[in-house]
Amino acid sequence: MQSLLSKFFRAKSFRFIVVFFLTLVAAIALSGSLSHAQLPQQIPQAGGETTIFDRTSHGLQQPAANLTAAELTLHQDGDSTFEAVFVSAPAPVHAGLGATFNNTSCTACHINDGRGLPVKGNLLVRVSMPVSHPIAASQPVAAGGSNKYTSSIFELAQGSRGCWGRSHRPLHQPCRSRLRRTLESQPQASVTLGNVPPVPGLGTQIQDQALFGHQPKATVEISWQETSGTYGDGTAYRLRSPRLKITLPEGKPLPPQVLTSPRVPPPITGRGLLEAIPEPTLLALADPQDKNQDGISGRPNYVWDVQKKAKVLGRFGLKANNPHLLQQNATAFINDMGVTNPLFPDKDGSSYIDIATLKAVTFYTQTVGVPARTLLDDPLVQHGEKLFSQANCAACHISQLRTGDHPLKAVAYQSIHPYTDLLLHDMGPGLADGRPDFEASETEWRTPPLWGLGLTKTILPSAGYLHDGRARTLEEAILWHGGEAESAKQAFRAWAKSDREALLRFLTSL
Amino acid sequence: MKILSRTGCGGGNLRELWRLRLHAPLWGVVKRMKTKSGGTINNSKLFVALTALLLASVCNRDGGFAATPPLSLREHAPRATSVVLATNSATFNNRQILSDFADKVVIPTFQTFTGKASALSTAINAFTQHPNRQTLQAARTAWVEARSPWEQSECFGFGPVKDGGFDGNLDTWPIDENDIKQILASGDKLTSSYVEGLRESDKGFHVIEYLLFGTSGSKQPSDFTSRELEFLKLLGANFAQTAGDMTDSWVKGTKDGNPAYREVIATAGVKDNTTYPTLRSAAQEMIGGMLDSLDEVANSKIAKPFDKKDPNLAESRFSFNTLNDLKSNIRGSQNVYLGHFQPANTNGLGLTTFVAKVDPNLDAKVKQQFQAALEALNKIPAPFEKSALVPQNASTIKAAEDAVNTLHDTLDKEVKPLIGGAS
Incomplete structure (x- = not known):
């Protein structure tokens, strides 16, 4: 019996059976894992070890998968603040809103940590004076209050120029004191980081909501203008772009020289990872002179760090005008909600949220996990991914980067697929907002990350794409690309319908 | 096997695969293996059949793995069944x-x-x-x-x-x-x-x-x-x-x-x-x-x-x-x-x-x-x-x-x- 068995085990047939069965087991395990979170190593880890497995409307608001228990608690604390609806003081909870503001909570704009809509409360209009305008140099920001506001906005005082130009140099002393005066003089209005010449009385953005008894800084009405075009195969398409009607208190229109830039809130997913990309990596991607002559010349923005009191690399904001998430969040608290905080306190140095709260909410924004991609088996998706590279979309939407050192271990040294280079690119006149921001020009925008893009409409069925939500579909978003992305857009236009659909399907899988 | 592992059982792909008779190459693979090994694998057909049965059974019409393998499979291939359950692949299809x-x-x-x-x-x-x-x-x-x-x-x-x-x-x-x-x-x-x-x-x-x-x-x-x-x-x-x-x-x-x-x-x-x-x-x-x-x-x-x-x-x-x-x-x-x-x-x-x-x-x-x-x-x-x-x-x-x-x-x-x- 034993010899029969051993003979059987030695037989080629048995070895084949074993091999065959193991292959079968492996195949089934693999195919199972593609749709299953327990074996995630088979799926490209969009956010490295932070990657979460959720393709629902909650997919952009999950804690990173690799947090420790203590970190998860801090993440949840920060989440509470991110979701907190602020109200006017005094109040038993969440006091400190306003007096003027854009919305009352982080999550009211970054809905489920995703986008917002181009509607009141979500639509944000950034404003500034042209650098060349005399008022830009002399009158950074008037004190708040609508009475003074109407007189100061038309006041064209004379003064020296030079604080708002594009320069790598740190702000020189007169500019620094001007900045400090700016911050000190108007803690309740939108503050400037020295990125742009603020508009007297408005600061750098229009706060179009106010507590009862206070005047919103202006009202903003948006209307859409449609244009049409055709693909190479003759298929027609229509695009829309916004027209703003901004009315100051007492019915006055916004003076035409004021530069305006409408924006919708971007998703916040994976921002900790973006913070952890080493500066040399980003600088290596830059090619300001377009030396490789590929028509793409990404360049970094250099922005003011309020705590370091120095100009540093910009990463966050649609024109990369904030250096890190702490400052990004602090400016959002003060400018979007009118909530004073340790970086932008009240005149007496007090603030409605303390440093622990600001740090917790910053920790939250650093530790939202990135959702794994979906539809990886879909041949259309696979084809679209190839086309994405072929059309050179991936030259700016960099598909793979590695993070470096970061105080938060969870985001350090991760291989990630953000589809951004965090650099500024000229996107052509069609998308230009005409409003420079630190060193970003009138036509430049920072490449937005594309991870989680496929969940946009799952979270918000009416959500649009691009900086102002003008693109109703991903197709329209591509068709708006110009400037450095003109040739990629033209490639897309020339493709057969099946190829265009494949590219869109790929984007949906992100 | 590669084609199976890539398509898996997701999104109706396997059903499509089956309809297109793409399982034919599977037979080819096995036949070639049989030839290489000098025709000694008398049991190979059994395992091919088992494979086909297993996959056909666990991958239902909607492209998801069926909730429970049919009784016949459970009786004859307990190891395979445990694989299916171990990978927890009873994906939603209703x-x-x-x-x-x-x-x-x-x-x-x-x-x-x-x-x-x-x-x-x-x-x-x-x-x-x-x-x-x-x-x-x-x-x-x-x-x-x-x-x-x-x-x-x-x-x-x-x-x-x-x-x-x-x-x-x-x-x-x-x-x-x-x-x-x-x-x-x-x-x-x-x-x-x-x-x-x-x-x-x-x-x-x-x-x-x-x-x-x-x-x-x-x-x-x-x-x-x-x-x-x-x-x-x-x-x-x-x-x-x-x-x-x-x-x-x-x-x-x-x-x-x-x-x-x-x-x-x-x-x-x-x-x-x-x-x-x-x-x-x-x-x-x-x-x-x-x-x-x-x-x-x-x-x-x-x-x-x-x-x-x-x-x-x-x-x-x-x-x-x-x-x-x-x-x-x-x-x-x-x-x-x-x-x-x-x-x-x-x-x-x-x-x-x-x-x-x-x-x-x-x-x-x-x-x-x-x-x-x-x-x-x-x-x-x-x-x-x-x-x-x-x-x-x-x-x-x-x-x-x-x-x-x-x-x-x-x-x-x-x-x-x-x-x-x-x-």
Whole structure:
């Protein structure tokens, strides 16, 4: 019996059976894992070890998968603040809103940590004076209050120029004191980081909501203008772009020289990872002179760090005008909600949220996990991914980067697929907002990350794409690309319908 | 094998593969292997047959692995069966569960809520016309009754509920008391468009609650100013209108042209549905909504007032209705799991149908944990706004928090993976 068995085990047939069965087991395990979170190593880890497995409307608001228990608690604390609806003081909870503001909570704009809509409360209009305008140099920001506001906005005082130009140099002393005066003089209005010449009385953005008894800084009405075009195969398409009607208190229109830039809130997913990309990596991607002559010349923005009191690399904001998430969040608290905080306190140095709260909410924004991609088996998706590279979309939407050192271990040294280079690119006149921001020009925008893009409409069925939500579909978003992305857009236009659909399907899988 | 491993059983690919007779190369591979090994593999056909049988059996028509392999397979290939179960690949494939979720749970809940919202508006009107104890009590009761279906709907507050701003306009918390006092003290003309233009913190459930119940629990009909009555009436009408619009977004579509969300859910996985590109992603949405709501109940709605001993952090502190809110939240998730909404007498397939088929023990556990969570909440003395502050209640309240968290974790760690397709 034993010899029969051993003979059987030695037989080629048995070895084949074993091999065959193991292959079968492996195949089934693999195919199972593609749709299953327990074996995630088979799926490209969009956010490295932070990657979460959720393709629902909650997919952009999950804690990173690799947090420790203590970190998860801090993440949840920060989440509470991110979701907190602020109200006017005094109040038993969440006091400190306003007096003027854009919305009352982080999550009211970054809905489920995703986008917002181009509607009141979500639509944000950034404003500034042209650098060349005399008022830009002399009158950074008037004190708040609508009475003074109407007189100061038309006041064209004379003064020296030079604080708002594009320069790598740190702000020189007169500019620094001007900045400090700016911050000190108007803690309740939108503050400037020295990125742009603020508009007297408005600061750098229009706060179009106010507590009862206070005047919103202006009202903003948006209307859409449609244009049409055709693909190479003759298929027609229509695009829309916004027209703003901004009315100051007492019915006055916004003076035409004021530069305006409408924006919708971007998703916040994976921002900790973006913070952890080493500066040399980003600088290596830059090619300001377009030396490789590929028509793409990404360049970094250099922005003011309020705590370091120095100009540093910009990463966050649609024109990369904030250096890190702490400052990004602090400016959002003060400018979007009118909530004073340790970086932008009240005149007496007090603030409605303390440093622990600001740090917790910053920790939250650093530790939202990135959702794994979906539809990886879909041949259309696979084809679209190839086309994405072929059309050179991936030259700016960099598909793979590695993070470096970061105080938060969870985001350090991760291989990630953000589809951004965090650099500024000229996107052509069609998308230009005409409003420079630190060193970003009138036509430049920072490449937005594309991870989680496929969940946009799952979270918000009416959500649009691009900086102002003008693109109703991903197709329209591509068709708006110009400037450095003109040739990629033209490639897309020339493709057969099946190829265009494949590219869109790929984007949906992100 | 490569082609099989790449296509797997997801999204109907295997069915397609089979239809296109792409399994033919599999035979070819085996035949070539047989030739190479000198024809000694007499058992190979058996294993090819086994492979084919296994894959054909575990990959059902919808492209997902079948919940349970057929009996014949279990008898003849126990090892293979254990592989299937070990990879936990019983992916979700039941469209009826999705359409029943929309038709038997979400829409009846919203329709019931809309009816209660109208009833609240009507009761407020009656009170404002004849302010007395009875009419005030009727309006307060109507508020509490509207609260029940609304809180049961919180676990499906996604899609158009977010998109249309319905959630914010109906149920922003906290309210801005200073604003409301100033509105009432002002000479502003109160009209329906004025109320519509108010901020979210100045209208909705909790502003109506604040005005109807007062802050001390002792507000009398005579305490209401005429301006308060006027404001309440407009708030009630605005509230009912918003509730109706929200329900329409699921049933008919939205004013700005989005299709009825019922269709979006029910057509998950159908080509061009980029919202839910697979059946499983829509099922995951059902789970995600439950998880979100349960997490909020345990770690926010119970924990915050309890941990900080601060009744101001309780959800419905003016009406002392917080405990009912919590129970309604749990019931709402239970409705999604069971596929019914009892107040409207609707019954359909729920997630239970799928879970029970794959893992009956897990299904029983989930059902038991829903009951346990509700029972644990029932043990908390009402009102929660007061009982949360009493040291003797600490263990009871902690037990309820734990029971909800336990349920949450079972759904998160056991049911969610069973659905599959989380990526």
